[in-house]
Amino acid sequence: MINLKDIIIGFDKKLFSIDGISFEKGQVNVLTGKNGIGKSAFLLTLAGLNSTVKGMISLNEKALTSYSSKQLSSHIAYVNSSPKGVPFLSVDSYLFLGRSNYTNMFGKASETDLLEVEKAKTLFGIHHLSAKYTNELSSGELQLCAIAKAYVQQTDYILLDEPTSHLDYANKRKVYELLGKMANEHNKGIIISTHDLDLAFKFDFKFYLIQSKSLLLKQVKSFKDVEIEFDHQAK
Template identity: 40%
Template sequence: MSEQNEHSVLRTENLKIGYKTKKEESVIALNIQIKLQKGELVGLVGANGIGKSTLLRTLTNVQNSLNGQIFINEKLLSDYSSEDLAKTMSLVLTEPIASKNLSVFELVALGRHPYTNWVGTLSPEDINKVIQALSLTNIETLKHKKCYELSDGQLQKVLIARALAQDTDLIILDEPTTHLDMYHKAYILKLLQNLVKDTGKTILFSSHEIDLAIQLCDKMIVMTPKEVITDQPCNLISKGVFNSLFPKDLIIFDEQTGNFKIKK
Protein backbone atom coordinates (compact mmCIF):
# COMPACT_ATOMS: atom_id res chain seq x y z
CA MET A 1 0.00 0.00 0.00
CA SER A 2 1.46 3.37 -0.96
CA GLU A 3 1.83 6.08 1.66
CA GLN A 4 -0.33 8.38 -0.47
CA ASN A 5 -3.33 6.06 -0.18
CA GLU A 6 -2.68 4.80 3.36
CA HIS A 7 -5.55 6.68 5.01
CA SER A 8 -7.97 6.57 2.09
CA VAL A 9 -11.43 5.39 3.15
CA LEU A 10 -12.99 5.66 -0.33
CA ARG A 11 -11.05 5.92 -3.56
CA THR A 12 -11.87 5.56 -7.24
CA GLU A 13 -9.60 5.10 -10.25
CA ASN A 14 -10.82 6.06 -13.72
CA LEU A 15 -14.39 5.27 -12.70
CA LYS A 16 -17.02 5.36 -15.44
CA ILE A 17 -20.68 5.28 -14.43
CA GLY A 18 -23.91 4.86 -16.35
CA TYR A 19 -26.17 2.14 -17.73
CA LYS A 20 -25.50 -0.77 -20.03
CA THR A 21 -27.88 -2.86 -22.10
CA LYS A 22 -27.14 -5.62 -24.55
CA LYS A 23 -27.18 -3.12 -27.40
CA GLU A 24 -25.63 0.05 -26.03
CA GLU A 25 -23.85 1.83 -23.20
CA SER A 26 -25.19 5.08 -21.75
CA VAL A 27 -22.39 6.98 -20.00
CA ILE A 28 -23.29 9.44 -17.22
CA ALA A 29 -19.74 10.42 -16.23
CA LEU A 30 -16.25 9.07 -16.75
CA ASN A 31 -12.68 9.42 -15.48
CA ILE A 32 -13.96 9.98 -11.93
CA GLN A 33 -11.06 10.27 -9.49
CA ILE A 34 -12.23 10.49 -5.88
CA LYS A 35 -10.18 10.14 -2.70
CA LEU A 36 -11.87 10.56 0.68
CA GLN A 37 -9.81 10.47 3.85
CA LYS A 38 -10.73 9.40 7.37
CA GLY A 39 -12.71 12.03 9.28
CA GLU A 40 -13.92 14.11 6.33
CA LEU A 41 -17.38 15.53 5.63
CA VAL A 42 -17.91 15.42 1.88
CA GLY A 43 -20.80 16.88 -0.10
CA LEU A 44 -21.78 15.58 -3.55
CA VAL A 45 -23.50 18.34 -5.54
CA GLY A 46 -24.67 19.07 -9.06
CA ALA A 47 -27.73 20.04 -11.06
CA ASN A 48 -30.87 17.87 -11.13
CA GLY A 49 -30.42 14.85 -13.39
CA ILE A 50 -26.64 15.18 -13.57
CA GLY A 51 -26.09 11.69 -12.11
CA LYS A 52 -25.54 12.11 -8.36
CA SER A 53 -27.78 9.16 -7.47
CA THR A 54 -26.13 7.01 -10.13
CA LEU A 55 -22.71 7.80 -8.66
CA LEU A 56 -23.87 6.95 -5.13
CA ARG A 57 -25.49 3.71 -6.29
CA THR A 58 -22.23 2.74 -8.00
CA LEU A 59 -20.06 3.64 -4.99
CA THR A 60 -22.29 1.54 -2.72
CA ASN A 61 -22.35 -1.54 -4.99
CA VAL A 62 -26.07 -1.20 -5.73
CA GLN A 63 -25.25 -0.63 -9.40
CA ASN A 64 -22.30 -1.90 -11.45
CA SER A 65 -19.76 0.53 -12.83
CA LEU A 66 -19.08 0.65 -16.56
CA ASN A 67 -15.33 0.75 -16.01
CA GLY A 68 -12.67 1.64 -13.45
CA GLN A 69 -12.19 0.62 -9.84
CA ILE A 70 -13.62 1.49 -6.43
CA PHE A 71 -11.66 0.91 -3.22
CA ILE A 72 -13.01 0.96 0.35
CA ASN A 73 -10.17 1.05 2.89
CA GLU A 74 -7.87 0.15 -0.02
CA LYS A 75 -9.76 -3.06 -0.74
CA LEU A 76 -11.63 -3.48 -4.00
CA LEU A 77 -15.36 -2.98 -3.50
CA SER A 78 -16.04 -6.09 -5.60
CA ASP A 79 -13.97 -8.19 -3.17
CA TYR A 80 -16.24 -7.45 -0.19
CA SER A 81 -18.87 -9.92 0.89
CA SER A 82 -22.22 -8.32 1.68
CA GLU A 83 -21.64 -9.00 5.38
CA ASP A 84 -18.19 -7.42 5.45
CA LEU A 85 -19.39 -4.44 3.42
CA ALA A 86 -22.18 -3.85 5.96
CA LYS A 87 -19.50 -3.60 8.65
CA THR A 88 -17.54 -1.06 6.61
CA MET A 89 -20.18 1.14 4.92
CA SER A 90 -23.63 2.23 6.09
CA LEU A 91 -26.32 3.87 3.95
CA VAL A 92 -29.07 6.37 4.65
CA LEU A 93 -31.40 6.37 1.64
CA THR A 94 -34.44 8.46 0.74
CA GLU A 95 -36.81 5.49 0.49
CA PRO A 96 -39.56 5.25 3.17
CA ILE A 97 -38.68 2.96 6.07
CA ALA A 98 -40.27 -0.47 6.02
CA SER A 99 -42.27 -0.14 9.23
CA LYS A 100 -43.06 3.07 11.06
CA ASN A 101 -44.61 0.96 13.84
CA LEU A 102 -41.13 0.37 15.23
CA SER A 103 -39.99 2.49 18.16
CA VAL A 104 -37.03 4.80 17.68
CA PHE A 105 -34.85 2.49 19.77
CA GLU A 106 -35.91 -0.54 17.70
CA LEU A 107 -35.18 1.19 14.40
CA VAL A 108 -31.76 2.39 15.52
CA ALA A 109 -31.03 -1.12 16.85
CA LEU A 110 -31.48 -2.47 13.29
CA GLY A 111 -28.09 -0.90 12.59
CA ARG A 112 -26.56 -3.69 14.70
CA HIS A 113 -27.88 -6.39 12.35
CA PRO A 114 -24.45 -7.17 10.79
CA TYR A 115 -23.13 -8.07 14.26
CA THR A 116 -26.02 -9.93 15.91
CA ASN A 117 -26.68 -13.65 15.84
CA TRP A 118 -29.25 -15.24 13.54
CA VAL A 119 -32.14 -14.40 15.86
CA GLY A 120 -31.01 -10.80 16.18
CA THR A 121 -30.37 -10.83 19.92
CA LEU A 122 -28.65 -7.64 21.11
CA SER A 123 -25.56 -8.09 23.25
CA PRO A 124 -24.59 -5.52 25.93
CA GLU A 125 -22.12 -4.07 23.40
CA ASP A 126 -24.89 -3.74 20.79
CA ILE A 127 -27.12 -1.93 23.29
CA ASN A 128 -24.27 0.42 24.21
CA LYS A 129 -23.72 1.23 20.53
CA VAL A 130 -27.43 2.05 20.12
CA ILE A 131 -27.44 4.26 23.23
CA GLN A 132 -24.31 6.03 22.03
CA ALA A 133 -25.89 6.66 18.60
CA LEU A 134 -29.03 8.10 20.23
CA SER A 135 -26.85 10.40 22.32
CA LEU A 136 -24.69 11.58 19.41
CA THR A 137 -27.80 12.56 17.44
CA ASN A 138 -29.54 14.16 20.44
CA ILE A 139 -32.62 11.92 20.30
CA GLU A 140 -32.44 10.06 23.62
CA THR A 141 -35.80 11.56 24.63
CA LEU A 142 -37.44 10.05 21.52
CA LYS A 143 -36.30 6.45 22.01
CA HIS A 144 -39.70 5.13 23.11
CA LYS A 145 -41.71 7.01 20.48
CA LYS A 146 -43.07 5.20 17.45
CA CYS A 147 -41.55 6.30 14.15
CA TYR A 148 -44.96 7.30 12.76
CA GLU A 149 -45.14 9.94 15.51
CA LEU A 150 -42.00 11.72 14.33
CA SER A 151 -41.56 14.78 12.16
CA ASP A 152 -39.47 14.51 8.98
CA GLY A 153 -36.53 16.15 10.73
CA GLN A 154 -36.73 13.81 13.71
CA LEU A 155 -36.99 10.76 11.47
CA GLN A 156 -33.91 11.84 9.55
CA LYS A 157 -31.96 12.01 12.81
CA VAL A 158 -33.17 8.50 13.68
CA LEU A 159 -31.94 7.15 10.34
CA ILE A 160 -28.57 8.81 10.90
CA ALA A 161 -28.46 7.24 14.39
CA ARG A 162 -29.14 3.83 12.83
CA ALA A 163 -26.13 4.33 10.53
CA LEU A 164 -24.00 5.35 13.52
CA ALA A 165 -25.09 2.24 15.44
CA GLN A 166 -23.85 0.18 12.50
CA ASP A 167 -20.39 1.48 13.42
CA THR A 168 -18.81 1.70 9.97
CA ASP A 169 -15.85 3.76 8.77
CA LEU A 170 -17.94 5.27 5.97
CA ILE A 171 -21.50 6.63 6.07
CA ILE A 172 -23.22 7.58 2.80
CA LEU A 173 -26.45 9.58 2.74
CA ASP A 174 -28.64 10.27 -0.29
CA GLU A 175 -30.32 13.68 -0.01
CA PRO A 176 -30.62 13.77 3.81
CA THR A 177 -32.30 17.21 3.79
CA THR A 178 -35.15 16.41 1.38
CA HIS A 179 -38.57 17.66 2.63
CA LEU A 180 -37.00 19.70 5.43
CA ASP A 181 -37.39 23.45 5.99
CA MET A 182 -34.39 25.78 5.89
CA TYR A 183 -33.65 25.53 9.62
CA HIS A 184 -33.73 21.74 9.68
CA LYS A 185 -31.66 21.48 6.48
CA ALA A 186 -28.95 23.49 8.22
CA TYR A 187 -29.44 21.51 11.45
CA ILE A 188 -28.96 18.12 9.77
CA LEU A 189 -25.87 19.17 7.83
CA LYS A 190 -24.37 20.81 10.93
CA LEU A 191 -25.11 17.57 12.82
CA LEU A 192 -23.18 15.63 10.17
CA GLN A 193 -20.25 18.01 10.56
CA ASN A 194 -20.27 17.51 14.33
CA LEU A 195 -20.50 13.73 13.95
CA VAL A 196 -17.38 13.71 11.78
CA LYS A 197 -15.51 15.66 14.47
CA ASP A 198 -16.85 13.50 17.33
CA THR A 199 -16.45 10.06 15.74
CA GLY A 200 -13.69 10.41 13.12
CA LYS A 201 -15.93 8.69 10.58
CA THR A 202 -16.04 9.73 6.93
CA ILE A 203 -19.46 10.99 5.83
CA LEU A 204 -20.45 11.48 2.19
CA PHE A 205 -23.84 12.99 1.36
CA SER A 206 -25.56 14.20 -1.79
CA SER A 207 -27.46 17.45 -1.59
CA HIS A 208 -29.01 20.37 -3.45
CA GLU A 209 -27.98 22.65 -0.57
CA ILE A 210 -24.80 23.81 -2.29
CA ASP A 211 -24.46 27.02 -0.26
CA LEU A 212 -24.60 25.07 3.02
CA ALA A 213 -22.22 22.39 1.74
CA ILE A 214 -19.67 25.04 0.82
CA GLN A 215 -19.76 26.35 4.39
CA LEU A 216 -19.66 23.01 6.20
CA CYS A 217 -17.77 20.45 4.10
CA ASP A 218 -14.10 19.56 4.25
CA LYS A 219 -14.28 18.45 0.64
CA MET A 220 -16.87 18.49 -2.17
CA ILE A 221 -17.50 16.35 -5.22
CA VAL A 222 -18.98 18.54 -7.95
CA MET A 223 -20.65 16.94 -10.96
CA THR A 224 -20.73 19.24 -13.99
CA PRO A 225 -21.83 18.42 -17.55
CA LYS A 226 -18.17 18.02 -18.53
CA GLU A 227 -16.43 16.43 -15.53
CA VAL A 228 -16.50 15.37 -11.89
CA ILE A 229 -14.21 17.44 -9.68
CA THR A 230 -13.18 16.73 -6.09
CA ASP A 231 -11.49 19.40 -3.97
CA GLN A 232 -11.83 21.66 -0.95
CA PRO A 233 -14.64 24.25 -1.28
CA CYS A 234 -12.23 27.22 -1.29
CA ASN A 235 -10.25 25.70 -4.16
CA LEU A 236 -13.42 24.92 -6.11
CA ILE A 237 -14.53 28.55 -5.73
CA SER A 238 -11.17 29.92 -6.87
CA LYS A 239 -11.23 27.61 -9.91
CA GLY A 240 -14.70 28.90 -10.87
CA VAL A 241 -16.20 25.41 -10.73
CA PHE A 242 -19.55 26.52 -9.28
CA ASN A 243 -20.03 28.98 -12.16
CA SER A 244 -20.45 26.01 -14.52
CA LEU A 245 -23.21 24.18 -12.62
CA PHE A 246 -26.24 26.01 -13.99
CA PRO A 247 -27.22 28.12 -17.03
CA LYS A 248 -26.31 31.77 -16.41
CA ASP A 249 -29.61 33.21 -17.61
CA LEU A 250 -31.22 33.13 -14.15
CA ILE A 251 -28.69 32.54 -11.35
CA ILE A 252 -25.02 33.33 -10.88
CA PHE A 253 -22.46 32.30 -8.28
CA ASP A 254 -21.02 35.10 -6.15
CA GLU A 255 -17.42 34.12 -5.37
CA GLN A 256 -17.18 36.77 -2.64
CA THR A 257 -20.06 35.41 -0.55
CA GLY A 258 -19.99 31.77 -1.69
CA ASN A 259 -23.69 31.93 -2.54
CA PHE A 260 -25.87 31.66 -5.63
CA LYS A 261 -27.87 34.77 -6.47
CA ILE A 262 -30.74 35.52 -8.81
CA LYS A 263 -29.52 37.51 -11.77
CA LYS A 264 -30.96 41.02 -11.93
Protein backbone atom coordinates (compact mmCIF):
# COMPACT_ATOMS: atom_id res chain seq x y z
CA MET A 1 0.00 0.00 0.00
CA ILE A 2 1.18 3.50 -0.83
CA ASN A 3 0.17 5.89 1.94
CA LEU A 4 0.08 9.66 1.58
CA LYS A 5 -0.72 11.83 4.57
CA ASP A 6 -0.15 15.59 4.95
CA ILE A 7 2.06 15.90 1.93
CA ILE A 8 3.00 18.81 -0.30
CA ILE A 9 3.94 17.95 -3.87
CA GLY A 10 6.06 20.14 -6.14
CA PHE A 11 9.42 20.79 -7.72
CA ASP A 12 11.00 22.70 -4.81
CA LYS A 13 7.93 25.00 -4.71
CA LYS A 14 4.47 23.85 -3.69
CA LEU A 15 2.12 22.75 -6.48
CA PHE A 16 -0.62 21.06 -4.45
CA SER A 17 -1.15 19.21 -1.21
CA ILE A 18 -2.65 15.91 -0.07
CA ASP A 19 -4.47 15.48 3.23
CA GLY A 20 -4.77 11.72 3.31
CA ILE A 21 -5.02 9.19 0.51
CA SER A 22 -3.83 5.66 -0.06
CA PHE A 23 -3.36 3.58 -3.20
CA GLU A 24 -3.88 -0.14 -2.99
CA LYS A 25 -3.03 -3.10 -5.16
CA GLY A 26 -5.65 -4.48 -7.51
CA GLN A 27 -7.04 -1.06 -8.35
CA VAL A 28 -6.67 1.47 -11.17
CA ASN A 29 -6.36 5.00 -9.78
CA VAL A 30 -6.96 7.87 -12.19
CA LEU A 31 -5.52 11.28 -11.48
CA THR A 32 -6.85 14.38 -13.18
CA GLY A 33 -6.64 18.14 -12.97
CA LYS A 34 -5.79 21.04 -15.22
CA ASN A 35 -2.53 21.36 -17.16
CA GLY A 36 0.52 22.25 -15.09
CA ILE A 37 -1.16 21.62 -11.73
CA GLY A 38 1.36 18.92 -10.82
CA LYS A 39 0.16 15.52 -12.04
CA SER A 40 3.53 14.67 -13.60
CA ALA A 41 5.37 16.01 -10.56
CA PHE A 42 3.24 13.73 -8.39
CA LEU A 43 4.00 10.63 -10.45
CA LEU A 44 7.72 11.46 -10.57
CA THR A 45 7.64 11.83 -6.78
CA LEU A 46 6.02 8.41 -6.37
CA ALA A 47 8.64 6.97 -8.75
CA GLY A 48 11.39 8.32 -6.51
CA LEU A 49 12.75 10.76 -9.10
CA ASN A 50 11.54 13.84 -7.24
CA SER A 51 11.22 14.58 -3.54
CA THR A 52 8.23 15.96 -1.68
CA VAL A 53 8.23 19.59 -0.60
CA LYS A 54 6.86 18.48 2.74
CA GLY A 55 5.78 15.19 4.29
CA MET A 56 6.68 11.55 3.92
CA ILE A 57 5.23 9.05 1.49
CA SER A 58 5.18 5.48 2.75
CA LEU A 59 5.33 2.29 0.73
CA ASN A 60 4.36 -0.88 2.61
CA GLU A 61 4.63 1.05 5.88
CA LYS A 62 8.20 2.18 5.23
CA ALA A 63 9.29 5.63 4.09
CA LEU A 64 9.66 5.80 0.30
CA THR A 65 12.95 7.64 0.78
CA SER A 66 14.36 4.74 2.83
CA TYR A 67 14.33 2.53 -0.29
CA SER A 68 17.41 2.70 -2.51
CA SER A 69 16.57 3.46 -6.12
CA LYS A 70 17.47 -0.14 -6.96
CA GLN A 71 15.06 -1.53 -4.34
CA LEU A 72 12.36 0.90 -5.39
CA SER A 73 12.59 -0.27 -8.98
CA SER A 74 11.42 -3.72 -7.91
CA HIS A 75 8.32 -2.22 -6.24
CA ILE A 76 7.33 0.61 -8.57
CA ALA A 77 7.57 0.93 -12.35
CA TYR A 78 7.13 4.21 -14.17
CA VAL A 79 6.20 4.97 -17.79
CA ASN A 80 6.62 8.56 -18.95
CA SER A 81 4.20 10.35 -21.24
CA SER A 82 6.12 9.97 -24.49
CA PRO A 83 8.19 6.79 -24.68
CA LYS A 84 10.99 7.09 -27.20
CA GLY A 85 11.69 4.72 -30.08
CA VAL A 86 15.35 3.93 -30.69
CA PRO A 87 16.91 2.84 -34.02
CA PHE A 88 18.10 -0.79 -34.04
CA LEU A 89 16.43 -1.50 -30.70
CA SER A 90 13.93 -4.30 -31.36
CA VAL A 91 10.72 -4.62 -29.37
CA ASP A 92 12.05 -7.84 -27.84
CA SER A 93 15.25 -6.15 -26.67
CA TYR A 94 13.23 -3.16 -25.48
CA LEU A 95 10.93 -5.33 -23.34
CA PHE A 96 13.94 -7.20 -22.09
CA LEU A 97 15.39 -3.96 -20.67
CA GLY A 98 12.42 -4.00 -18.27
CA ARG A 99 14.02 -7.11 -16.76
CA SER A 100 17.22 -5.25 -15.81
CA ASN A 101 16.49 -5.80 -12.13
CA TYR A 102 16.61 -9.55 -12.53
CA THR A 103 19.51 -10.04 -14.95
CA ASN A 104 23.11 -10.50 -13.81
CA MET A 105 25.63 -7.65 -13.81
CA PHE A 106 26.37 -8.13 -17.50
CA GLY A 107 22.67 -8.09 -18.39
CA LYS A 108 22.45 -11.67 -19.66
CA ALA A 109 18.95 -13.09 -20.16
CA SER A 110 17.80 -16.17 -18.21
CA GLU A 111 14.98 -18.57 -19.15
CA THR A 112 12.64 -16.78 -16.73
CA ASP A 113 13.42 -13.41 -18.32
CA LEU A 114 12.56 -14.69 -21.78
CA LEU A 115 9.41 -16.37 -20.45
CA GLU A 116 8.20 -13.15 -18.78
CA VAL A 117 8.75 -11.20 -22.00
CA GLU A 118 6.72 -13.82 -23.90
CA LYS A 119 3.93 -13.62 -21.31
CA ALA A 120 3.79 -9.84 -21.58
CA LYS A 121 3.64 -9.99 -25.38
CA THR A 122 0.66 -12.35 -25.16
CA LEU A 123 -1.13 -10.21 -22.56
CA PHE A 124 -0.67 -7.03 -24.62
CA GLY A 125 -1.18 -8.67 -28.00
CA ILE A 126 2.09 -7.41 -29.42
CA HIS A 127 3.63 -10.69 -30.59
CA HIS A 128 3.59 -9.50 -34.20
CA LEU A 129 5.86 -6.56 -33.27
CA SER A 130 8.64 -8.69 -31.69
CA ALA A 131 11.29 -8.16 -34.35
CA LYS A 132 10.31 -4.60 -35.29
CA TYR A 133 12.58 -1.71 -34.31
CA THR A 134 11.08 0.61 -31.73
CA ASN A 135 11.63 3.73 -33.88
CA GLU A 136 9.45 2.19 -36.59
CA LEU A 137 6.39 1.71 -34.37
CA SER A 138 3.31 3.92 -34.37
CA SER A 139 2.78 5.91 -31.17
CA GLY A 140 -0.03 3.53 -30.18
CA GLU A 141 2.19 0.47 -30.61
CA LEU A 142 5.04 2.16 -28.78
CA GLN A 143 2.78 3.05 -25.86
CA LEU A 144 1.60 -0.56 -25.57
CA CYS A 145 5.23 -1.72 -25.61
CA ALA A 146 6.17 0.79 -22.92
CA ILE A 147 3.38 -0.50 -20.66
CA ALA A 148 4.41 -4.08 -21.42
CA LYS A 149 7.98 -3.17 -20.42
CA ALA A 150 6.70 -1.85 -17.09
CA TYR A 151 4.72 -5.10 -16.70
CA VAL A 152 7.76 -7.37 -17.13
CA GLN A 153 9.46 -5.41 -14.35
CA GLN A 154 7.07 -7.37 -12.07
CA THR A 155 6.41 -4.56 -9.63
CA ASP A 156 3.39 -4.20 -7.35
CA TYR A 157 2.72 -0.70 -8.65
CA ILE A 158 2.84 0.82 -12.12
CA LEU A 159 2.72 4.59 -12.67
CA LEU A 160 1.75 5.93 -16.09
CA ASP A 161 1.93 9.59 -17.07
CA GLU A 162 -0.85 10.28 -19.60
CA PRO A 163 -0.64 6.85 -21.25
CA THR A 164 -3.40 7.65 -23.74
CA SER A 165 -2.45 11.14 -24.86
CA HIS A 166 -1.07 10.20 -28.30
CA LEU A 167 -3.58 7.47 -29.10
CA ASP A 168 -6.69 7.16 -31.24
CA TYR A 169 -10.01 6.17 -29.66
CA ALA A 170 -9.68 2.42 -30.25
CA ASN A 171 -6.19 2.37 -28.76
CA LYS A 172 -7.24 4.50 -25.79
CA ARG A 173 -9.97 1.98 -25.01
CA LYS A 174 -7.55 -0.90 -25.43
CA VAL A 175 -5.08 0.67 -22.98
CA TYR A 176 -7.79 1.24 -20.36
CA GLU A 177 -9.02 -2.32 -20.76
CA LEU A 178 -5.49 -3.62 -20.29
CA LEU A 179 -4.95 -1.47 -17.22
CA GLY A 180 -8.15 -2.87 -15.73
CA LYS A 181 -7.03 -6.38 -16.56
CA MET A 182 -3.62 -5.87 -14.95
CA ALA A 183 -5.28 -4.56 -11.78
CA ASN A 184 -7.97 -7.24 -11.54
CA GLU A 185 -6.23 -10.35 -12.81
CA HIS A 186 -2.62 -9.59 -11.89
CA ASN A 187 -3.31 -7.62 -8.70
CA LYS A 188 -1.27 -4.58 -9.72
CA GLY A 189 -1.77 -1.16 -8.20
CA ILE A 190 -2.01 1.24 -11.12
CA ILE A 191 -1.84 5.01 -10.93
CA ILE A 192 -2.29 7.07 -14.09
CA SER A 193 -2.79 10.69 -15.01
CA THR A 194 -5.11 11.51 -17.87
CA HIS A 195 -7.35 14.04 -19.60
CA ASP A 196 -9.44 11.36 -21.36
CA LEU A 197 -12.07 11.37 -18.64
CA ASP A 198 -15.32 10.62 -20.44
CA LEU A 199 -13.84 7.33 -21.61
CA ALA A 200 -12.11 6.56 -18.29
CA PHE A 201 -15.34 6.96 -16.35
CA LYS A 202 -16.81 4.03 -18.28
CA PHE A 203 -14.43 1.78 -16.39
CA ASP A 204 -14.45 0.67 -12.78
CA PHE A 205 -11.57 2.95 -11.75
CA LYS A 206 -11.02 5.17 -8.73
CA PHE A 207 -10.82 8.88 -9.56
CA TYR A 208 -8.90 11.71 -7.99
CA LEU A 209 -9.02 15.39 -8.83
CA ILE A 210 -6.50 18.09 -8.02
CA GLN A 211 -8.76 21.06 -7.35
CA SER A 212 -7.36 24.26 -8.81
CA LYS A 213 -9.01 26.47 -6.20
CA SER A 214 -7.95 24.73 -3.00
CA LEU A 215 -4.88 23.04 -4.54
CA LEU A 216 -5.92 19.83 -2.82
CA LEU A 217 -6.01 16.25 -4.13
CA LYS A 218 -9.48 14.78 -3.50
CA GLN A 219 -11.25 11.60 -4.48
CA VAL A 220 -14.25 12.16 -6.78
CA LYS A 221 -17.17 9.78 -7.26
CA SER A 222 -18.66 10.81 -10.56
CA PHE A 223 -17.95 12.64 -13.77
CA LYS A 224 -20.24 15.41 -12.48
CA ASP A 225 -17.79 16.31 -9.70
CA VAL A 226 -15.08 16.75 -12.27
CA GLU A 227 -17.33 18.85 -14.49
CA ILE A 228 -18.02 21.22 -11.62
CA GLU A 229 -14.27 21.81 -11.34
CA PHE A 230 -13.89 22.52 -15.04
CA ASP A 231 -16.96 24.76 -15.10
CA HIS A 232 -15.31 26.67 -12.34
CA GLN A 233 -12.15 26.98 -14.42
CA ALA A 234 -14.02 28.22 -17.45
CA LYS A 235 -15.44 31.19 -15.56
